[in-house]
Amino acid sequence: MIERYKKYLEFIDKSLSKMFKSQAPFIKCKKGCAYCCKEGEYPISELEYVYLMLYYNELEENIKDQINEKISKLVRNSRTKMYECPFLINNTCMVYPARAIICRTFGLISYDSNNKKRIPFCVNIGLNYSDVFDYNEHKVIKNANDGTEPLAFNVNRTFLRGNKFEKEFNLFFGEDKPLIEWLKEEFK
Secondary structure (H helix, E strand, O other): OOOOOHHHHHHHHHHHHHHHOOOOOOOOOOOOHHHHHEEEEEEHHHHHHHHHHHHOOOOOOHHHHHHHHHHHHHOOOOOOOOOOOOOEEEOOEEEEHHOHHHHHHHOOOOOOOOOEEEOOOOHOOOOOOOEEEEOOOOOEEOOOOOOOOOOOOOOOHHOOOOOOHHHOOOOOOOOOEEEEHHHHHHHH
């Protein structure tokens, strides 16, 4: 199953790369920003979690120790709903190649389950799409310089992990829940 999941990720990453490239004038993501990793729920499927933990198991012990310390604090504070991702060390994702779909797609304007455009929250601190965001109307507008309008993509988790992809890649994503819930089960 893991080999099939890797092929799925290659396919998804190739598609996402094209999407991010088409939105390059509006995207301000760069290594070390990590704003999107500072506070979230990080919903992931069972398959994503298993893959992530396989990668985690291969990390150097000193990195795992730092992650484990963060996980212990999270698990002890069981009422925490929004939290910094425990795999973020010095503003760098330690499991980047194995990151979940939610992490791979963050930064793009996407459609939610009601087909409404969803703008990444980093727009509020002057990052992605901030140059073409009307803060009074709370919507994206055309680029004043060249008249281009940012695109929205169907990159929500429900679609990207739906039946179509499960059948095509012969996968089963399994249960979906916040990262902290998976970690609580494993790091009791």
